[in-house]
Amino acid sequence: MPQSLTEIKALLEARGMRPRKRFGQNFLIDHNKMRMILDAAELGAGDAVLEVGPGTGALTEWLLEAGAEVTAAEIDRDLAEILRERFGERESFALVEGDVMAGKHAIAPAVLEAIGDRPFKLIANLPYQVASPLLATLALDHANWTRAVVMVQREVGDRLLAESGKDFGPLSVAIGLMCEGKVVTHLPPGCFWPQPQVDSSVVLLKRRGEPVCDDLKRVMEMAQTLFQKRRKTVRAIVGTEVASAAGVDETLRPERLTVKQIVGLADAAG
Numbered sequence: 001m002p003q004s005l006t007e008i009k010a011l012l013e014a015r016g017m018r019p020r021k022r023f024g025q026n027f028l029i030d031h032n033k034m035r036m037i038l039d040a041a042e043l044g045a046g047d048a049v050l051e052v053g054p055g056t057g058a059l060t061e062w063l064l065e066a067g068a069e070v071t072a073a074e075i076d077r078d079l080a081e082i083l084r085e086r087f088g089e090r091e092s093f094a095l096v097e098g099d100v101m102a103g104k105h106a107i108a109p110a111v112l113e114a115i116g117d118r119p120f121k122l123i124a125n126l127p128y129q130v131a132s133p134l135l136a137t138l139a140l141d142h143a144n145w146t147r148a149v150v151m152v153q154r155e156v157g158d159r160l161l162a163e164s165g166k167d168f169g170p171l172s173v174a175i176g177l178m179c180e181g182k183v184v185t186h187l188p189p190g191c192f193w194p195q196p197q198v199d200s201s202v203v204l205l206k207r208r209g210e211p212v213c214d215d216l217k218r219v220m221e222m223a224q225t226l227f228q229k230r231r232k233t234v235r236a237i238v239g240t241e242v243a244s245a246a247g248v249d250e251t252l253r254p255e256r257l258t259v260k261q262i263v264g265l266a267d268a269a270g
Contacts, residue, residue, distance in 0.1 A: 002031045003058035005193055011056050017078050019194055024127030025076070027055050028151065030191035033202065034059060040149045040184045040204045041123050043068050048120035050111065052100045052134065053127045055079055057086050063123060064092055071114040073100040104133050107142070115144075122148040131156050132171050135205070139178040140216055148205040149184065157183060157201035168255050169230075173223040176259035177212045179205040213263045222266035226254040234265070242268045 008027055012018065019025040028034060037059065043049070045067035054060045054072045056079065063070050069092045074080045080097040087093040094114045102108045122138065122145065131152045138145045152160070155167075161181050162168040175181060184202040189195035213219050226237055234243045234257070235250035243250035246264035248257070257265075 002034065003056065003061065005029045008056050008058065008193065011082055015078055015082070020076060023076055024053070024129060025055065026125075026192040026194060026196045028058065028125050028187075028191060029193050030187065033185060033187055033191055034062060036185050037123065037149050037151070037202055038062055038066060040202070041066075041121060041147070043121075043123075048115060048118045050100075050115060050120055050122045050124070052122070052124040052130060054083060055125070057083050059123070059125065060087060060093070064090060068092070068123075070094070071096060071111065071120075073098070073108070073111050075099050099130075101130060101133055101137075105137055105141075107134075107137060117144060119144050119146045121146060122150060125151040128153055128156070132159070135160065136171055136174040139174050139205075139207075140220065146207050149202065150205075151187070151200055151202050153196075154186065154199040154201045157203045160203055160205070164256060164258055166255060168257075169227050170220065170223045173259055173262055174220060175205065177216060177219060177263075179207055181205040212259060213266070215266070219263050219266045222269060223262055226257070226262065226265075230254045238265055238269060 043066045047068045049063055049068040049070045051060055051063065051070055051072045054074055060070060060072060071094045072083060073096045074083060075098060077097060080095060083095055096110045096114055098108060098110065100108055100111055158167040159169060159171050160175050162172040182204050184204050187200040229237050230253060233250060234248055234252050240250055242265060245268035248261050248265060
């Protein structure tokens with residue numbers, strides 16, 4: 001049976017623990033939403049899965065039962081001990097105790113070593129702090145990452161999938177260059193314990209067979225240049241000549257551009 005709220009509380013209380021706000025610990029307790037995550041993951045037997053912030057292992061258990069080989073990264077040493085007790089003897093489970101990130105733009109070496117060179121999926125209820133840097137890094141730098149089904153704050157989900165407009169920014173560009181995405185479902189605070197103060201979304205990202213451009217670094221540098229001055233026009237940021245060469249309206253502000261237009265500006269700038 002899926003882990004209940006009573007069981008989660010009992011696991012924590014037995015160790016004198018409470019959910020830790022600094023780690024963004026809000027435990028998913030809605031089993032219907034959990035099932036939607038698994039369905040979107042399209043797991044097959046032996047699929048390699050990275051789960052970040054597994055908590056007490058409610059979703060982990062479902063992933064293992066679906067036949068996945070799970071690498072779990074847990075920064076909270078007390079929760080890591082719970083996971084070790086629950087799943088430590090399973091050959092299909094590997095625990096990395098520590099931060100999944102080694103800085104803002106790199107995955108922790110221990111996590112990469114545990115996953116190896118296999119294609120893998122990211123299936124996780126992501127802590128707020130780690131969602132944006134982790135997803136951008138996977139999209140831009142890890143060709144063996146194939147799919148993500150992630151729970152994120154709704155505003156982060158909006159930025160991930162934005163194609164233009166107020167939510168559009170460097171994260172949107174990174175994801176748009178490498179992924180196709182959609183919202184699987186939205187979640188109100190009542191789906192979690194303790195309840196967060198914001199709504200959340202489950203987002204599905206699938207890696208493209210081919211990226212939108214050949215030079216990701218150059219395009220991301222252009223995106224950073226544009227969005228550092230997002231209140232200015234394209235003309236004021238890169239000049240009339242570059243805008244004209246790219247076929248972009250020079251009076252537009254960065255948030256009104258598309259990923260393809262930013263690629264064009266990067267190509268025109270050389």
